[in-house]
Amino acid sequence: MKEGTLTKQKLIYNLLKGCFWGVVALIAAFWFVFYTGGNPYYEYLLITKGITTRGFITDATEDVTDDDRGKAHFSVNYSYTFTTKEGRKIKSGGHNDGRLPDELSELTNPYPTDVVYLKDNPEINKLKNTLCKSVGELLWRKIGLGVILLLMFSSIGIILIRNAIREYLKGKKNLIAGIE
Numbered sequence: 001m002k003e004g005t006l007t008k009q010k011l012i013y014n015l016l017k018g019c020f021w022g023v024v025a026l027i028a029a030f031w032f033v034f035y036t037g038g039n040p041y042y043e044y045l046l047i048t049k050g051i052t053t054r055g056f057i058t059d060a061t062e063d064v065t066d067d068d069r070g071k072a073h074f075s076v077n078y079s080y081t082f083t084t085k086e087g088r089k090i091k092s093g094g095h096n097d098g099r100l101p102d103e104l105s106e107l108t109n110p111y112p113t114d115v116v117y118l119k120d121n122p123e124i125n126k127l128k129n130t131l132c133k134s135v136g137e138l139l140w141r142k143i144g145l146g147v148i149l150l151l152m153f154s155s156i157g158i159i160l161i162r163n164a165i166r167e168y169l170k171g172k173k174n175l176i177a178g179i180e
Helices: 002-035 040-049 135-179
Strands: 051-066 072-083 089-097 111-117 125-127
Touching: 002 135, 040 125, 040 135, 072 111, 072 125, 089 125
Parallel strands: none
Antiparallel strands: 051 072, 051 111, 072 089, 111 125
């Protein structure tokens, strides 16, 4: 009787553990797809209703990190300012993957650039050259590829949960067959 109880507790433990890691994988998939690429709705609004104005990149730096295989990964962080049509001065910033352009490598004076912002909320803004060029490109890059990545990554979580449930049901069946 005591051996059956330990086995049942172990089955429940393994079920909970497998489901926990499956849910963690699902949450990680949603986070990766929806929060690492920025809000696609804001980008849609910037493309369709954004106001373009002249701004200035005031600071730009390049970060280099090495991966496990010794390959370098480059990213650029930048700060910029712009003035809205209403006269409000906004400081903002962003980052992109890739190398720092030559014209920004030794930035001694502010570098002119175009900035797109929302009239009702100028804190939502982006450099014009970092936006998708059209709604179609936005749909493909952010929504289409996002859904593909979500399906790929969330399948790991679903498989972990499914396997945990299968193992639990199989163990429970064996336990009942062994007891009776």
